[in-house]
Amino acid sequence: MTGQKMDEVINCDFTRSTKAISLLLNMLGLDVEPEKLGFSLCHRSFLFESNEKAKIESLRVMEILGASLLNLIACTKRFTDRKIPNKQLSTVFEKDKYDINLSFYKYYKVYDYVQFGKSERMNSINREFYQDVSSQFLFALFEQTNFNYIYNILEKFFTTEQMLKDPKTYLLEYTQRQKQRPLYKTVREFGPDHVKQFEVELTALGKSVRARGKSKKLAEIEAAKIYIANNNLNINDNIKVESSPIRLGQKWQISTSRKKELNVILNQLGLDENELPFYMLDQ
Template structure:
């Protein structure tokens, strides 16, 4: 695994076990009969902190005139699981994951949670083996290089938060979300939610959970209102 990682990413681990652990999902422990501490979860915990620090410092230096609130919003996008999962997929980390047959059958190598966690775990492993500067370069190369594209696409934002901010700035009243339909069996429910602002229906969304449906409704609302979710750093 360490040799494969070196060939692909140019990082030569002095402690090869670290990168092996970083790519070992807890499901694989059923194969190896190891305790849970031998999965990548501890390295993910460390890598999460390292990634947050690097991204925070990057934004702090890059945008000296932005407020703490603006920087926090952008950071939350860049360090979100969907973003890191997309980066990990582009790096083909999914192909390197150690998972059991059950995860393999259910598409674990493409799952957002597994890919996002793997990216953070790899960062944690690099930090322990190579130090902060190598970890920083890795994050900058793969996560921060195209940060502007990530922000402008607006694919990973919390649309409910954006709509809430708009509503509070215009009327002081928060948006109201109404579940108007539930369909499907218990194991595969579909929810339809409407969002109302100032007594006006602005959007409707459908999803496998109320939260997902609310996000879709909020997204439709901000599009209707002409709010650009990629504006955090442009204003």
């Protein structure tokens, strides 16, 4: 979709009151015409019930572009953290994309400014997370600002330390080095069948903790997390530090044709190589 066509869609009269959107923009410290962002704060149910079904595809495009933007931000943040193994980068990126999007949505109370159809209004009252709307809105903000602005907004929502291993796996490896194994025991089940809860007791190295979950597996994972936290275990001890040239921030040879493709992407994002190097983009 070209920038001109996107502007035509965004400028349609789909906004809540411009005053309400202005409040949100003030919280973001952004001086932008509210009308430019109104369309991005529509849920597809609103368009469907307003007989504007033709515009739903435009929302979908904005959602996809917003998700790509989140991926780029996660990549920029985590790629140079060499404690994250190469094989786990994709998993970390996916988790980051969801977590920072959710945190942004809740922190700025985006749910208060979204136009929903009647079928979705009860969920909006309950402040359920609408990942698609949040992604749409972030992309609309990006179009009015730049990559660095969006990055700076979202950077505070990254967790300071990634759990690179499943807590049960980490605890098993930790105890095996001391020639022991953790023991998980289901001590009780309670609640009606459709919302049953399980309580598990974990014992390892002479210490015990208890945790609950919607399944035995989830309760055991939660118990392992609590044990790790209570005993101040560094979950990333003995993690191999990646030392490949790319993870050290060094460029590698890129073919002429690939470089042309990456230049097109940089131009579409309004960036230059100094802001986002080719090796980062190529990931």
